[in-house]
Amino acid sequence: MTDQEYMRRAIGLAGKGEGWTSPNPLVGAVIVKHGAIIGEGFHGRCGGLHAEREAIASLTEPADGATLYVTLEPCCHYGKTPPCTEAVLEQGIARVVIGSRDPNPKVAGKGAQILREAGVQVEEDFLREECDRLNPVFFHYITHRTPYVVMKYAMTLDGKIATRTGASKWITGEEARNRVQLLRHRYSGIMVGIGTVLADDPLLNVRLEGKKSPVRIICDSRLRIPLQSRICRTAKEYRTIVACAVEDEERRRRLEALGITVAVLPDHQGKVDLPGLMEYLGDREIDSILLEGGGGLNESALRSGIVKEVKAFVAPKIFGGAQALTPVAGLGAGTPDQAWMFTLARAEQVGEDVLLTYRSRTEGR
Ligand code: AOF
Ligand code: ZN
Numbered sequence: 071m072t073d074q075e076y077m078r079r080a081i082g083l084a085g086k087g088e089g090w091t092s093p094n095p096l097v098g099a100v101i102v103k104h105g106a107i108i109g110e111g112f113h114g115r116c117g118g119l120h121a122e123r124e125a126i127a128s129l130t131e132p133a134d135g136a137t138l139y140v141t142l143e144p145c146c147h148y149g150k151t152p153p154c155t156e157a158v159l160e161q162g163i164a165r166v167v168i169g170s171r172d173p174n175p176k177v178a179g180k181g182a183q184i185l186r187e188a189g190v191q192v193e194e195d196f197l198r199e200e201c202d203r204l205n206p207v208f209f210h211y212i213t214h215r216t217p218y219v220v221m222k223y224a225m226t227l228d229g230k231i232a233t234r235t236g237a238s239k240w241i242t243g244e245e246a247r248n249r250v251q252l253l254r255h256r257y258s259g260i261m262v263g264i265g266t267v268l269a270d271d272p273l274l275n276v277r278l279e280g281k282k283s284p285v286r287i288i289c290d291s292r293l294r295i296p297l298q299s300r301i302c303r304t305a306k307e308y309r310t311i312v313a314c315a316v317e318d319e320e321r322r323r324r325l326e327a328l329g330i331t332v333a334v335l336p337d338h339q340g341k342v343d344l345p346g347l348m349e350y351l352g353d354r355e356i357d358s359i360l361l362e363g364g365g366g367l368n369e370s371a372l373r374s375g376i377v378k379e380v381k382a383f384v385a386p387k388i389f390g391g392a393q394a395l396t397p398v399a400g401l402g403a404g405t406p407d408q409a410w411m412f413t414l415a416r417a418e419q420v421g422e423d424v425l426l427t428y429r430s431r432t433e434g435r
Contacts, residue, residue, distance in 0.1 A: 073139070080139045083112040084097050085112075089256045092207075093211050093357035096208070103137070109125040110128060111128055117150050122157060123151065132161075133163050136163050144181045147176040167196045169202075206429075207357050210378060215352045221381070223397040225384060229396050234394045246421055251277060251278050253360055253381070258357050259285045261359050261361050264294050267296075285356060286309070287356075289313050291340060305330045315337065316334070365400070368397060368399070377410075379428065381426070384426065
């Protein structure tokens with residue numbers, strides 16, 4: 071096998087931690103000696119062993135003189151676990167091939183440097199783009215301390231999210247809807263506006279065996295959420311945060327009695343201060359959010375600059391109708407040069423639908 075193949079194996083291993091490592095990165099590692107894999111592992115849970123130490127723990131023979139392929143620069147700090155650089159040196163590993171750089175200020179090049187100074191042959195940026203694709207969330211969170219927000223919606227070929235009567239079940243097919251369940255598992259939080267709760271009474275959980283449900287975040291400026299809604303009735307099972315812009319002691323106490331956390335974060339217009347909410351959530355180690363609308367909240371989110379990625383499912387059908395809803399409502403752009411701009415990251419077919427992934431071109435927070 072070639073260096074590339076070993077690194078791709080490490081990338082595959084890293085992916086197994088998806089949904090479980092937050093707010094830590096997805097990392098995979100493979101140790102090779104005399105052309106054979108003698109150890110491999112991945113980071114499986116925040117607080118658990120790092121990928122390098124998992125790989126070392128699985129060694130089938132001594133690793134002296136071996137090569138370590140790791141998707142992220144080894145750490146060199148005492149965190150929840152001791153530095154991986156120490157473990158690499160203790161094992162007498164001769165060569166380390168690194169994919170992504172670690173923007174964590176505690177690491178940021180120092181990991182590679184320590185290894186080099188100890189006489190290890192270090193190669194950086196190996197298949198870096200592929201490795202980087204594992205961790206857009208971590209790269210954002212470790213430098214900004216706010217969640218990486220992914221705006222997700224499903225629309226018809228003509229950009230509608232419902233028919234003129236408001237019916238929306240279903241836009242996309244079963245495979246795409248299953249993929250959404252996987253996305254909910256992958257990200258730490260799921261956020262919707264109160265309009266969606268009032269209209270659909272959703273649960274916003276994950277119904278897949280062995281997967282986790284995200285923290286539910288409801289933007290509800292005037293604290294209108296019905297105590298009888300399914301969200302409120304299941305708040306003891308699924309962590310729920312309601313963000314509002316009004317002080318209402320009595321309602322607040324009632325919601326809190328149901329197990330809901332209420333965050334009062336008003337902006338100048340009496341709506342929820344979204345950048346403020348992102349800081350609040352980041353402080354609580356929520357590193358990523360799947361934003362599932364509706365159109366009003368989507369527009370506010372774009373306007374406030376918190377959206378980092380868009381995932382648009384496009385169904386092979388047309389609803390038509392001037393009144394039918396679209397994914398982003400509000401005022402929108404006045405002229406084309408006021409558009410929010412994105413770069414296509416990935417296009418894939420999911421059943422009969424297409425999933426388009428775009429990264430925001432807007433910098434900041
Ligand atoms: C991981 N898993 O496989 C690697 C990480 O405080 P700790 O011990 O949880 O360390 C977290 C930091 O370690 C993380 O921010 C990243 O910079 C570095 N590498 N982290 O959770 C891993 N290799
Ligand atoms: Zn480490």
